[in-house]
Amino acid sequence: MKQSSEDIDQVVRQAFQSLPDTPPPGSAFDAQRVWGQLNRELHPAKPARRLAGWWWLAGMLFLLSGLGWYVRSVSSGSPSGHETVALVERATPKQLNTSTSRSGNKKAKEQEGEGNTATPETALLKKASTANRQPVVTRNQSAQENIRIPEPPVTEIPAAMADQEMVVTTEVSPPEPASVSEPKVLAKTKPTASKLRFPVVHVNEWQAEEDVKTSLHRSERLVRLGTGSHSFDTPEPPQLQITIPQRIK
């Protein structure tokens, strides 16, 4: 009996020792799949997830702040541009002079020292060329450049026309005191606009134009009396003073 028991034990041991190190035939065992599960248990990816979460949060904050800055800048527009336009309209040469006298800008002084007799054209060209480099132009510098009003060129009248009565009208575009404006604004204005024009008109034609103008604006011939400060409030009724002549005795 014991012999039989040992025999069967031996048969089974030999059978199991001869088995290959492979899953049994027909088995769906996949060692890599099991390793994948085991690896997740051994090395949980929590720290990596946390790190990724922090990166994500930082990225979102950066994106939101950038978006907020962009929206703010777009909604406010270019406040400096509007401001300069307003200054252009209000500024008078006197104010500009005072502002330039106060300025301690070295650049302006240097340009002045170089003998830069800048005409509006040159000033505009300069501004246009430096617009990219200097997005913000200081008020003093631009004022100094543009305050210089060019002298109107002298037109020589031919000798043949000297005996005739001529009226020369000059249409000089006013030198823009918009020197304080931003370079972009100045760059948009055409330099040709500041050219001096000298239309030569015969006196008769000029007279005809003047007649037309006067006919258009008849109010020019009217004369206003008084200071103009008359109030339209209900005037007080004039106090009539009746003086009764005394009888001459």
Added chain:
Amino acid sequence: MDQQLIEQCQRGNAFAQKRLFDQYANRFYRVCLRYVRHEQEAEEVLMNGFLKAFRAISDFAYRDEAGLEAWLRRIMVNEALQHLRATRGLPAMFPEEAMAMEPDTAPLPDSQLNAEAIMELVRQLPTGYRTVFNLYVLEGYSHREIAGQLNISDNTSKSQLSKARALLQELLVKQEHEAKLRRH
């Protein structure tokens, strides 16, 4: 080679852990499959066994490959027994039942069955018989150790082993007979 591998595993190197797993996964999958009936359970036991091994490997002192394999095998077997206890796979075993059943005295036929077929026959044994048979015959446990592992008496372990042998012999004879019939 294995010593360096074990040292790297002790440092928690995932690459070394994978190499060790690849080296022993299939072999211990077969061990797990001897104790549990379904392949899914065997995978679960294998994974939990390796998980415990990698967590306890820092306390392991490497001597040779045989010692490493024996250490891993013990972990796998313990995990399989724990799985059987947790799933109530081990039925209540009583010595009185087994005493009546003695193995056949007839000699074993010249087994021409291959190893896979014999393994399949062992897997067909009832869980109690199979567990004791595996522990005694294939793992080399004594009846006292088996009794301690399964919370049974020594006599119960002996009787379960006797019943397992008798049933396996019967199955072997039957299988051999069927194989002969197929050949003819």
